[in-house]
Amino acid sequence: MTPPHQQPTGRPAPDRRGGLVAAGLPIAVVALLAAAAGPATAGTVGSSGAGDPYFVLAGNGGYNVHHYDLTLGYDPKSRHLDGRAVVTARATQRLTRFDLDLKGLKVARVTVDGVKAAFRRDGQELVITPRTAVRKDKEFRTTVTYAGTPKPVTDPDGSLDGWIPTDDGAFVAGEPQGAMTWFPANNHPKDKASYDFAVTVPDGTTAVANGVLRGKKTSHGRTTFRWRQSEPMAAYLATATVGRFKVEQYTAPGGLKVYNAVDPREASASAPVLKKLPSVLAWESKVFGPYPFHGAGAVVDRAPQAGYALETQARPLYDRAPDLSTLVHESAHQWFGDSVSLTTWKDIWLNEGFATYAEWLYDEQHGGRSAQKAFDALYASAADSDLWAFPPANPGSGARIFDTPVYARGAMALHKLRKAVGDRTFFRILRTWAGDHRDGHGTTAQFIRLSERRSGKDLDKLFHTWIGTKGKPSQP
Numbered sequence: 001m002t003p004p005h006q007q008p009t010g011r012p013a014p015d016r017r018g019g020l021v022a023a024g025l026p027i028a029v030v031a032l033l034a035a036a037a038g039p040a041t042a043g044t045v046g047s048s049g050a051g052d053p054y055f056v057l058a059g060n061g062g063y064n065v066h067h068y069d070l071t072l073g074y075d076p077k078s079r080h081l082d083g084r085a086v087v088t089a090r091a092t093q094r095l096t097r098f099d100l101d102l103k104g105l106k107v108a109r110v111t112v113d114g115v116k117a118a119f120r121r122d123g124q125e126l127v128i129t130p131r132t133a134v135r136k137d138k139e140f141r142t143t144v145t146y147a148g149t150p151k152p153v154t155d156p157d158g159s160l161d162g163w164i165p166t167d168d169g170a171f172v173a174g175e176p177q178g179a180m181t182w183f184p185a186n187n188h189p190k191d192k193a194s195y196d197f198a199v200t201v202p203d204g205t206t207a208v209a210n211g212v213l214r215g216k217k218t219s220h221g222r223t224t225f226r227w228r229q230s231e232p233m234a235a236y237l238a239t240a241t242v243g244r245f246k247v248e249q250y251t252a253p254g255g256l257k258v259y260n261a262v263d264p265r266e267a268s269a270s271a272p273v274l275k276k277l278p279s280v281l282a283w284e285s286k287v288f289g290p291y292p293f294h295g296a297g298a299v300v301d302r303a304p305q306a307g308y309a310l311e312t313q314a315r316p317l318y319d320r321a322p323d324l325s326t327l328v329h330e331s332a333h334q335w336f337g338d339s340v341s342l343t344t345w346k347d348i349w350l351n352e353g354f355a356t357y358a359e360w361l362y363d364e365q366h367g368g369r370s371a372q373k374a375f376d377a378l379y380a381s382a383a384d385s386d387l388w389a390f391p392p393a394n395p396g397s398g399a400r401i402f403d404t405p406v407y408a409r410g411a412m413a414l415h416k417l418r419k420a421v422g423d424r425t426f427f428r429i430l431r432t433w434a435g436d437h438r439d440g441h442g443t444t445a446q447f448i449r450l451s452e453r454r455s456g457k458d459l460d461k462l463f464h465t466w467i468g469t470k471g472k473p474s475q476p
Helices: 027-035 264-274 277-288 324-332 349-365 371-379 404-421 423-436 444-455 460-467
Strands: 063-075 080-091 098-101 106-112 118-122 125-129 139-148 160-166 169-173 193-202 206-209 212-219 222-233 240-243 246-252 256-262 295-300 340-342 440-442
Touching (some): 063 240, 106 118, 106 125, 193 206, 206 222, 212 256, 246 264, 256 264, 256 277, 264 295, 277 295, 277 324, 277 423, 324 349, 349 371, 349 404, 349 444, 404 460, 423 444, 444 460
Parallel strands (some): 063 193, 256 295, 340 440
Antiparallel strands (some): 063 080, 080 139, 098 125, 106 139, 118 125, 160 169, 193 222, 206 240, 212 222, 246 256
C-alpha cells in the first residue's frame, strides 16, 4: 500500500490500516474477548478470530476457505448492494457452529450444503449454526444472501477501509479489515482462496475485480462483468471497484492480460505512468522472479476520501493518477504481500519494506539515486524522528502498521542485508523468497533463516538492530 496521502518516495503508510482492533490490548483481555464468543461444546465451535494479536476478531477458526463465488449488484445512485456469496471451505474440526466476518448489511438467508441454517449477528461476526454438524475434513458450501448500503470501516489511524463510495460508484480497498464491509469472509491473510466475481451495474458503468475478465453481458440497461482470480488471494486484496472508467485492454509480452480502468478525469495525468507498466513488470520479473498471476493492470479512480493506493491482487488501485514510484511500489507488492502473504499483521514490513526497497532499486537501475543514497538520507534523520519510533517487525498495534518505520526502516534493513551478503546473494535471497513462498505465506523468522542459509552468515544482530529494536542505530 501507499500511505495516506503521501505519494512519496519512501512510503510510510497507506496500504491499509487498523480496525475494530484490539490494538495493544493485554493478553488477558484478548483471551476474555475470545471466550466471549459464546458458550459451546469445546472442539466443535469455530473460533471468532484467527488469533492475530492486532486484530482479535479478524478471520475465524475451524475451517479453511478454498473458493468464494460472489454475485453482486450495485446501484451507484442509491448506493444499494445486493449480494450472494457461496463460500466453499474445508472443516479443520467438527463444526456445530462457525463464523464469517460481515459488518453491516442485512442477511436474508444462510444455507449450508443447500440446507437452511440458523444465523445471528454479533458485531462483525455472522454466527452460523448448520442443521447438521459439519464433519472434520469435509468440504462444505455456505451460501449467504444479503443486501444493504455498505459502509467503510474507520481504522485506528483514521483512514477509511472497505467499500468507499465515490461520486460515480465505489473505491473498494480492503486492507486490513474492509473485505467484511461487502462480502462475508474469513477475513485474515492466512486463509487465501480463489475467487469468481459477477458484478452487475448500470449500463455505462464499469465493475473491475481481480484476475482476468471472463466476459460481460448487457441486458435491460444493466451490465454484468465476470472476473476470475484463480491464484489464491487474501480477502483484503479483493476488489469490486465501480465507476465510469475509460478502459484499456492489451496482451503484454509473454501473454499477460492487462486491463486498465481509469477515471476520465485522471486519464491525461495517468497515461505516461501507465504506459510504463509492462516495462516495470518486466523489470520486477527479472529482479524478483516470474510474475505470479495471470492478470495485471491498474484501476485509477478519483477517490480523495480514500487518500492512498492499494496493491489489490493483479490490479492495484490508485485513488488518483499515480507517480512512477507509486506504480513500482504497488506492482512490487504482487510478489511481496500478494503472492507471498502475511501470516500475522505484525509482519507487515515484509510487504511494505520490500515494496519500498523495490522503489530504491528501480531508481538505482534507471538513472536515479542509488539505494545507498536513499539509505543515507534516511539515516541522517534526527534521533527523535518518527523513523525510529518502533521496531518495524513489531509495530505494537494495528494503528501503527502503516507508519514510517514499517516502510522506510524496513527498506533500510534490506539494504543493510544487501551490504552484508553482497549483491549476488542478496538478489538470490529475494528470488528464493518469492519463489519458495509463492501463493503462500511467510514470517520474519523464515526470512531471516533463508538469509542466513543462503549467505552462510549469522545475521541475528543485523536484523535485531534494524527491525527488532526502536531507536536510531549507532552505526549506519
